[in-house]
Amino acid sequence: MANLLAFVGDIYEDLELWYPKIRMEEAGYGVKLAGEELRTFAGKHGYPATADVLLPQVKSQDYAGLLIPGGFMPDKLRRHKDVLRLTREFFEAGKLVAFICHGGWIPISAKILSGKKVTGSLGIKDDLENAGAIWADEPVVIDGNLISSRTPKDLAPFGEAMAKFLDKSRKRSA
Numbered sequence: 010m011a012n013l014l015a016f017v018g019d020i021y022e023d024l025e026l027w028y029p030k031i032r033m034e035e036a037g038y039g040v041k042l043a044g045e046e047l048r049t050f051a052g053k054h055g056y057p058a059t060a061d062v063l064l065p066q067v068k069s070q071d072y073a074g075l076l077i078p079g080g081f082m083p084d085k086l087r088r089h090k091d092v093l094r095l096t097r098e099f100f101e102a103g104k105l106v107a108f109i110c111h112g113g114w115i116p117i118s119a120k121i122l123s124g125k126k127v128t129g130s131l132g133i134k135d136d137l138e139n140a141g142a143i144w145a146d147e148p149v150v151i152d153g154n155l156i157s158s159r160t161p162k163d164l165a166p167f168g169e170a171m172a173k174f175l176d177k178s179r180k181r182s183a
Contacts, residue, residue, distance in 0.1 A: 011179060012039040013105070014067060015076040016092060016115070017060055022080035023052035024161040025109045029076050032168035038175060040076070043067050045089065053080045064091040069098035073175055074105025077112035079130065084111070087118035097121060100154065105178070107171050109158040113137055116155070126150055127157040 013033055015026060030040045044050060044060030051057060069075075075096065077083060086092045096119035099106050108116055113129035114136065116122050123141030128150040137144050148163040149156065149170045156174060158167035 011037075011073040011175070012041055012071070013074045013076055013175075014062075014069075014072040014095070014099075015040055015042050015078065016064075016082070016086055017042040017044045017050050017058045017078075018082040018086050019050050020053050020081040021050065021058065021078050022082075022110060022161065023054045023056040024164060025078035025080065025112065026052070026058060026076075027056065028161075028164040029078070029107070029109075029168050029171060033076075033171065033175070036172040036175065038073065041072070043095075045086075050082075064089060064095070067091065067095055069095050069102065069104070072099075072104070073178060074107065074171070075099040076171070077106070077108035077115050079108075079110025079112040081111070083114040087115045093119045103154050105154055105156065105171065105174050107156040107167070107174075109163070109167055110160050113142075113157060116140075117142075122155075125155055126152040127155060128159050129157055130160060 041061045049059040100121045110130040117140040149166045
């Protein structure tokens, strides 16, 4: 079974982690949560999520893609060198890099969005554009291996786009 990696930390957006995680598990993918510590983190709405692996120990080659949920977590994690390294490695390898809402802060800091069409929370529209991205007010935006969405209301099409991308990747490597 192919695995995805998802970043987790305090004040992550609960739905933006759990909906895609469950959706990807239904599609036959495992999802491992990577954090700064091996502990349970509280979501923005109090839902717990326990890190499976430490960020410095993660090797991008062991995963089919990356999920970056929003909330306030991305603002803290984008300062972590391993988060930026992993985000760049997934992107450069052509693997899935999926982010939603404020999750776009991490690809901004990883400097992978210049010239790319993306979406995200209206609250970080200026940040995305200042990073050189082309912001679109759409439920899901796909540009190569980048899949982005605006807010939890867009989770269904976000999950569908992730599953389709991963299924195509799985068929190419089979």
